[in-house]
Amino acid sequence: MAHTVTHTQEAGSLVDLPRLRRFLMVAEMGSLTRAAVMLDSTQSALSLQMGALERECGGRLFHRTGRGVTLTELGERLLPRARSLVRDADQLQQDMRSAAGIPHGDVVLGILPSTALTLVPHLLRKIAKHYPNIRLRVLEGSNGQIDEWLAQGRLDIALLYRYGRSKAPNEEALTEMDSWLVGKRGDALTRNPTVPFIRLDRLPLVLPNLPNGLRVTLDQQARRKNITLAIAVEVDSIPIQKELAIQGFGYGVLALHAVQRELEAGALQASRIVSPGIDRYVTLASTTRHPGTLAGRVVIKLLREAMSQNVLNPAMSAAKVA
Structure with missing residues (x-):
């Protein structure tokens, strides 16, 4: 019944x-x-x-x-x-609180693992210092998961990777990033500052599963260049991708900030992919399922400031990268 x-x-x-x-x-x-x-x-x-x-x-x-x-x-x-x-x-x-000009309440942010480690502590420090009545809640997931959470209204705002500029009315590109071929310490290929895309031909790669945006972009470029991508391991977890690269199971294709600590420690090397480069945009998206709040607008402002300050692209010496 x-x-x-x-x-x-x-x-x-x-x-x-x-x-x-x-x-x-x-x-x-x-x-x-x-x-x-x-x-x-x-x-x-x-x-x-x-x-x-x-x-x-x-x-x-x-x-x-x-x-x-x-x-x-x-x-x-x-x-x-x-x-x-x-x-x-x-x-x-x-x-009611915002009417008095006081940002207050929960803001739910969806974020990718590769950006969370650097960006979330930065945001929390800013919020604790200047906006103590805002409580940031963070949901970490893949691009696909975050898109789904946005559509369901579980998130207020999100940071995503897009491979190509998004035309969605609720999204804005905050910054553009290169993609880097990441290999183990002492690797000859990633010792160079740059690596042409065609050098990925038949190279053992550690990549996320389809329909991940990076995989789709790499596959499209490989067809244009008439080369073969040899996928050694398919895994969505970025920490696992990095560990497999460290242990020599294959090469990762990642943003530089995602491997910053490993590069500084000398556990990995990275070479920027060129001719063509694999450009990724860090995109800010807002849910359309409910109205934005003053607290949400404050967090958006902090995210824009973080990108303008290049928080995700720390300056690193050539010796650390290659």
Whole structure:
């Protein structure tokens, strides 16, 4: 039998924001135990609260399994409404504070692993010093994941890589970066400052899986140059890509800031790919699923400033790069 969440219910007892927040946490974690830890509660107390919410909804919201919980059909229908109610309440609170000119509230940033290590500490320092009422929440993922989270409204803003300038109205290119061929210490090919693209012919490469934007761009250029890309290992994790390059399993193709520490330590070498170069744009995107906030606009301003200060492109000597 189908269950519905009525307008009367939504307007009445279901608008218990703390309870809805707990419901959203359980749905996100897929586990009462993990959600209780995140909420600084106990599993038994959280289970009682979810049971009360189920009685108000007139049906079960979760299937209990040996591995945790999953949403029922009723739970799936409640999920977007609960997100909307909680988001609207948060927005109202932020708007009230913003009316006094005080940036306040959560800002959810989606970011790539290769940029997070450098950029997130920089942002947090700026926010702690100048905007203590802003709480930055960070979700790390691949380009594809971040695009999906933006479309779902789970993010406020995001930093992405685009290979070619984006024409989306909610995106702006902040900076352009080269791509570098990364090899182990002592490697002859990456000892040079630059490497022509055709030298990638049949070179063992450690690259992310398709449909990653870098892979698509490399494949397109390889066809134009009539060369063959020999994929030694397909792995999406940048830390694993770097470790495999260090151990000599193959060459990575990465942005320079992603290997800054390894270059400085002498564990890796990097040579800029040229003729043609593989240009990547760091793009700032905003969700279209809900309005922006003053706090979000502040974080956007800080991100623009960070790019203008070249935070992701630290100056490094030629000896460290090659």
